[in-house]
Amino acid sequence: MLLHGCVGKQNLSLKSLRVGMNNWPGYAIALYAKEAGIFKNRGLNVELVRFNNQQDNIRASLRGSLDASFVPLWEAMQVDPGNDRPAFLMVVDISSGSDGIVAGSKVKSMADLRGKTVGAKLGTVSHLILLEALKSQNLQPSDIKIKDISNDTAVQQLKEGKIDAAVVWEPLLSQTATAIKGKIIFTTKDVDSLVIDGLATRSSFAAQHEAEFTQFILAWFDTIHAVETKPNEVFESVARQLGQTKESFMQDYSGLKKGDIAMNKRMFEGRLESAKQQIIQLLADSRHRQIIREDIDINDRPLKAAIELWKP
Numbered sequence: 001m002l003l004h005g006c007v008g009k010q011n012l013s014l015k016s017l018r019v020g021m022n023n024w025p026g027y028a029i030a031l032y033a034k035e036a037g038i039f040k041n042r043g044l045n046v047e048l049v050r051f052n053n054q055q056d057n058i059r060a061s062l063r064g065s066l067d068a069s070f071v072p073l074w075e076a077m078q079v080d081p082g083n084d085r086p087a088f089l090m091v092v093d094i095s096s097g098s099d100g101i102v103a104g105s106k107v108k109s110m111a112d113l114r115g116k117t118v119g120a121k122l123g124t125v126s127h128l129i130l131l132e133a134l135k136s137q138n139l140q141p142s143d144i145k146i147k148d149i150s151n152d153t154a155v156q157q158l159k160e161g162k163i164d165a166a167v168v169w170e171p172l173l174s175q176t177a178t179a180i181k182g183k184i185i186f187t188t189k190d191v192d193s194l195v196i197d198g199l200a201t202r203s204s205f206a207a208q209h210e211a212e213f214t215q216f217i218l219a220w221f222d223t224i225h226a227v228e229t230k231p232n233e234v235f236e237s238v239a240r241q242l243g244q245t246k247e248s249f250m251q252d253y254s255g256l257k258k259g260d261i262a263m264n265k266r267m268f269e270g271r272l273e274s275a276k277q278q279i280i281q282l283l284a285d286s287r288h289r290q291i292i293r294e295d296i297d298i299n300d301r302p303l304k305a306a307i308e309l310w311k312p
Contacts, residue, residue, distance in 0.1 A: 013043060014043060014044060014045040015043060015044055015215070016044070016045045016047070016067075017047070017067045017068060017216060018046075018049055018065075018066045018067045018068075019046060019047070019049065019066065019067060019068045019069065019199075019216075020048075020050075020057040020058075020060055020061060020066045020068070020069040020070065021048055021049070021050065021051065021057070021069070022050065022051050022054060022057065022070075023242055024070075024197065025238075025249060025252040025256065026070075026092050026093030026197050026253070026256050026258070027070040027092060027197065028241075028242060029223055029227060029234060029238055029253075030046075030048060030070070030220075030223070031048065031237065031241045032223060032226065032233075032234045032237045032238050033046075033219055033220070033222070033223040034046055034048060035237055036226070036237070038219045038222045038223055038226070039216070039219045041219075041222075042215045042216070042219040044215055044216060044219065046216070046219075049066060054071055054072065054075045054124075054125075055075060055078065055079065057069045057070075057071055057075075058071045058076055058079045058086065058200060059079055059080055061201050061202060062079050062080070062082050062084060062086060062202050063082065064202070067201060067205065067209070068199055068200065068201040068205075068213075068216075069199070069200050069201070070092060070197065070198070070199060071197070071198070071199075071200050072125055072195060072196060072197050072198075073088060073194070073196040073197075073198060073272070073279070073296075074125055074195070074196075074279060075125070076088055076200040076293070076296060077276065077279060077292055077294075077296050078123065078291070078292065078293065079293060080291075084202040084203055084205075085202070085293065085295045085296065085297055086200050086202065086203070086296050086297065087200060087201050087202060087203040087205075087297040087298075087299045088199070088200050088296060088297065088298055088299065089198070089199045089200065089201065089206060089213055089217070089299055089302055089303060090199040090217050090302075090303055091196055091197070091263060091264050091268075091272070092197050092198050092199060092258075093197045093256040093258055093259050094188075094193055094196050094197070094256065094257045094259075095129075095169075095193045095197075095255065095256060095257075096188055096189045096255060096256060097170075097187045097188060097189035097254075097255035098169055098170050098187075098188065098256055099125070099129050099167070099168075099169045099170075099173070099188045099193075099195055099255075100129070100133075100168070100169070100173050100184050100185075100186050100187035100188065101118070101129070101130065101133055101165050101168075101184070101185050101186040101187075102158070102166055102173055102176045102180075102182055102183070102185070103158075103165035103182050103183055103185050104158060104164055104165070104182045105181055105182050105183070106164070107164055107165055107182070107183070107185060108183065108185070109185055110133060110134075110136070110139065110186055111137060111139075112185075113134075113139065113143070113144050113164070113165060113185075114139065114143045114144065115143070115144070115145075116144055116145070116165060117145040117147055117163045117164050117165075118144050118145070118146055118147065118163065118164065118165045118166065118167065119146075119147045119149045119154025119155075119157060119158065119163045119165070119166040120146055120147070120148070120154065120166070120167040121148060121149060121150055121151070122148045125195055126151065126167040126168075127146075127167075128195065128282070129167050129195060130146070130167050131282040131283075132188075132191055132193065132194050132278075132282065133186040133190075133191075135282065136186075136190060136191050147163055151166070151169070151172065154166035154167070154168065155168060155172060155176050158176065158180060158182075159176075159179065159180055165185070170251070170252055170255050171248065171252065187255075188255075189255075194275050194278055194279055194282075196267070196272070196275055197259075198259070199213075199217075199220075201213075203297040203299070206297070206299050206301075206302070210301055210302050210305070213302035214302040214305040214306050214309070215306075216302075217302055218306045218309060218310055220259070221260070221261060221306065221310045224258055224259065224260045225312055227258060228260075231250075232246070235253070261307055264303055264307070265307070268298065268300040268303060268304075272298050276294075276298070279292070280292055
């Protein structure tokens with residue numbers, strides 16, 4: 001597995017992986033890993049491919065255009081049926097305050113949403129956040145009206161008084177609450193959130209490239225260690241590459257539980273399977289239009305190998 005043993009021949013020995021991602025802060029620290037040579041030190045040449053739409057991202061992996069995708073579990077469970085099934089290999093973060101529901105001044109709590117209109121794009125993570133928020137307060141999806149609109153449109157309509165609340169993420173969540181003199185009535189910090197972000201690929205590819213994914217996960221643990229030991233260096237690098245200030249990126253990242261070894265052990269020792277079942281139950285909401293992939297492969301083999309090998 002030490003693919004880079006000879007310095008003089010390092011570039012010849014590197015294994016290539018093309019990995020899709022968007023600018024979600026939990027994924028974005030991979031930009032530091034690439035710039036700092038962490039992937040290269042683990043024997044990998046990693047190309048990070050940017051996407052705006054997460055379904056396009058995971059679809060590209062299932063169809064073979066990418067080798068893997070940084071993607072929420074929820075999105076991996078909705079990818080179009082094909083000749084292979086999605087495999088979930090690692091958890092990179094869990095939302096813990098980064099996502100939530102902001103409401104106008106007349107709505108003081110989740111209980112006040114009964115009969116009200118909430119903006120959320122159906123079939124997206126926003127829809128999932130809304131469903132888990134309702135469940136946490138023993139509300140049914142039928143107790144509210146869901147307006148199927150994007151985040152930006154939801155915020156605009158909330159400001160105009162056309163809807164009563166909206167599902168958004170930071171920093172827009174706090175900014176909107178301040179702008180409308182409203183209130184954040186729920187965040188993912190209030191629950192053991194199902195907004196679970198990770199690394200996914202197709203099941204057959206995972207089986208054929210277990211060594212490369214083990215090295216990738218080792219590089220991820222190296223990156224998390226860097227976040228813990230030299231955060232300023234990591235956040236400055238990522239913020240520069242995203243065109244943000246270091247302070248704004250740090251604030252965005254602070255709403256996440258990072259995917260370290262302890263979290264991954266917990267998630268792959270039963271929590272991912274229970275989260276999968278919870279997601280299936282939540283999607284009994286008839287307004288959800290996607291096909292749910294109950295066959296998703298929770299593959300812990302590369303992760304277990306990496307946990308045994310990794311040292312700080």
